[in-house]
Amino acid sequence: MLDRRMELLRVLDRVGTITGAAELLYRSPSGYSRQLSSLADELGVQLLEQHGREVRLTAAARRLVSYADEVKTSWLRTRASLTEESDGGGRLRIGAIPTSLSRLVVPLLGDLSAAHPLLSIRLSEVDAPRCFDQLIADQLDACLVPARAGVPPQSDRRFHQRSVIVEPIDALVPPEHPAAGRPGISLKTLAEDRWVLPGDERSGHEEILSACHAAGFTPQVQHYAQDTQAVSDLVAATGAVSLTSRFATYRSLAVRVPLTGSPQPGRQLLLCTAAGAENTAALGTLVELIRLRTPVTDLGED
Incomplete structure (x- = not known):
């Protein structure tokens, strides 16, 4: 301590x-x-x-600080083992990006609580890099975020990161678009379209640009928005296109179309903790539930 x-x-x-x-x-x-x-x-x-x-x-x-990091890791490892050896209670404060929170974590709360009935669970909507500040400040026990800018490198010994699942990425097109209704398209199919992108320095901006560049083109950006509902409304109303998480939900006429390719476009979701706090039964149960019960092929919209 x-x-x-x-x-x-x-x-x-x-x-x-x-x-x-x-x-x-x-x-x-x-x-x-x-x-x-x-x-x-x-x-x-x-x-x-x-x-x-x-x-x-x-x-x-x-x-x-280096000494303090080592002591804190040792303390967290000891605290976790003491909790496991007792009645299995304790707390689990989980932070996640909005899509993962609503489509991955929340649907599993019942099963997680059933497996650990004495566990106190608290959920928060977070994003990187802020959630890593909260891990250091002992305000979160774990966070579920995509592997992208803002996530510390694997070599950062203050944190433990494990891959949980690949979150599929889909194209979002207006209903009159030639790709609407197709079982799948390559990203390059949308090279001549106008695009909706998150603003500069907003989450997702560089990810979409990088994906388009990897497909061999630079998107013609017409509108800027980040919220999934706002993006889908712009796509449906203006004829522009965008990308969206398979786990994101929206209410509009915009059509979700799977992206094809080898490997299939997606983003890796990581479960991150402070070093020493990673090996708890509750976190192990959460990872197992996500991997076993996440319908990554479900394209349904609310």
Whole structure:
């Protein structure tokens, strides 16, 4: 178990700024700085150094963070084993992107609770990289996110990542489009169409661009939207096209068409935890349920 001030230093190392770290932990920046100054005085070392308007961790601080990471991993591993050896209770705070939350996690809550009746479950809608800040800050126990920008590399020893399932990606076309009703199309089929994309720096923007570039074209972007319902409404109303998750739901005349190719276009979903917290029976049950009961071939719309 760590001195709380060392936990504050770990969060600062992850988030990058005192203001951001303080906001994440619902503290004032001044109070946050005082706690770190107190730790530095107690240890007799400088932990932070000023660079313009920002602060950076000193070499001593980074050594301390490395030590704190090892201790926290060991503590989480011990806590998990104690929970498993007791009555199987405890808590499981799961964060997931909206499509995964509604189509993967929520339908399995009954089965998960039946397998672990004493487990307290809390769900949150999250996205990367914010959810990894929350893992470090001990505000989440696990998050379910796609492998994409914002997800730390596998070499980051603060986190554990496991592949859960491949989320199929479909084309979204207006009802009058030649591809509507076909059993499947290649992405290159849509090279001459106008597109709806999420805005710059929004989730999904680079993913769609990368997929189109891999298919040999740059999409002609006409509209920008991220919410699935807004995207499908624009597709149906304007004749533009887009891509959507197989797990996303919407209410409009836009038609979902499977993308073909080898490999079939999709995005890998990862279940991520803080290192040391990955081997719990509840998480194992959740992964097994997702893999066994997810209807990835279901193209039905609400």
